[in-house]
Amino acid sequence: MPILCDRLLKLKEMFNSKFGSVPKFYVRAPGRVNIIGEHIDYCGYSVLPMAVEQDMLIAVEPVKTHVLQLANTNPLYPDFSTSANNIQIDKTKPLWHNYFLCGFKGIQEHFGLSDLTGMNCLVDGNIPPSSGLSSSSALVCCAGLVTLTVLGMNLSKVELAEICTKSEHYIGTEGGGMDQSISFLAEEGTAKLIEFSPLRATDVKLPSGAVFVIANSCVEMNKAATSHFNIRVMECRLAAKLLAKHKCLPWEEVLRLEEVQAKLEVSLEEMLLITEGTLHSEPYSPEEICRCLGISLQELKTQILSPNTQDVLTFKLYQRAKHVYSEAARVLQFKKICEEAPDNTVQLLGELMNQSHMSCRDMYECSCPELDQLVDICRKFGAQGSRLTGAGWGGCTVSIVPADKLSSFLANVHEAYYQRSNRSLVPEKQSLFATKPGGGALVFLEA
Secondary structure, three states, X not given: OHHHHHHHHHHHHHHHHHHOOOOOEEEEEEEEEXXXXXXXXXXXXXXXXXXXXXXXXXXXXXXXXXXXXXXXXXXXXXXXXXXXXXXXXXXXXXXXXXXXXXXXXXXXXXXXXXXXXXXXXXEEEOXXXXXXXXXXXXXXXXXXXXXXXXXXXXXXXXXXXXXXXXXXXXXXXXXXXXXXXXXXXXXXXXXXXXXXXXXXXXEEOOOOOEXXXXXXXXXXXXHHHOOHHHHHHHHHHHHHHHHHHHOOOOHHHOOOHHHHHHHHOOOHHHHHHHHHHHOOOOOEOHHHHHHHHOOOHHHHHHXXXXXXXXXXXXXXXXXXXHHHHHHHHHHHHHHHHHHXXXXXXXXXXXXXXXXXXXXXXXXXXXXXXXXXXXHHHHHXXXXXXXXXXXXXXXXXXXXXXXXXXXXXXXXXXXXXXXXXXXXXXXXXXXXXXXXXXXXXXXEXXXX
């Protein structure tokens, strides 16, 4: 905790210089690395993340005015102020303060409050932005907990995670809840299997002979600024509806691929066979989807697609469903191997991570050349498994490395990926580091 104490004291000084007063409390919410289970939380399936030590930290002072004053220790993020009772979130511009407003508005709407007190907030984050380590969701969660604390209200961690998941949709990202859940439910020393509907978390003890290493590709991808992410969400939704229709299920009410499996009461392996027998590998046009479902193009656009996916011309349903069902199975296999702990645990977990990356690259198409290169380098220098983590299209990889190979692994990857390009300009501790499971969101009353 000494590093955190130093940051709190520095934050207190900066707050005093900015607002001419001292904070009444501080809130911390961590980022996360998803070890396995990519792009399946919004399909209803379990994921296996852990919190990282990098986090969002906010110093807070409630004020008698009804004004929210937001400032950031990073000069790249300009100050922002607005009325606490008239929160407007602009989906067209994913500016940093909008993520704070998502968390604030989520709590405000949950309690149905209209006359809210204002506050001065200074935000400090050390999660690399747009890196796939969930800096945006950590800010939403931090803001939700800040607002709850200012109001003097109480909610369980599960309730907070569910509210923050829903409220992040205000920015236009149709995420599934993993990031917010691990930010609140994380515990030091253990990864978590996060399950949905109802939301719950189970400890997963990671093997002691291995270390998980995060490497940043230095390619940034903002989920809310591009439509890649939401197109994948819609492709999974459409695949679920076509599979449900084929199996004579009430497809109109089906939204997630997991619901099809649950209604059919079959295994994930059987769902893969059903997918192969039902969907074709060629992309679907909106017109073909309408014919399959017996609906008009207008109904498809207004009743099923999200606003920023209504002009998409092709949807790859077969590939997306294949990824989701196979990745959901890999998560369960990963947990089982961790529990049974055979002698070759690290090798088996590495193989699952490698399969996951291949599926993300080939079936979900959410990788990029730099991520693929970084994964290859990590494997070459001793990782038993390596894969992209987070939404993809940039951001980070996570690798499982035998503990006795860690120092040579870090040195070799640094030289091969970072030093041979101008990527070495990124601070090393932000670009390549070993990590262990950290704790969840907290409120501090003292610096």
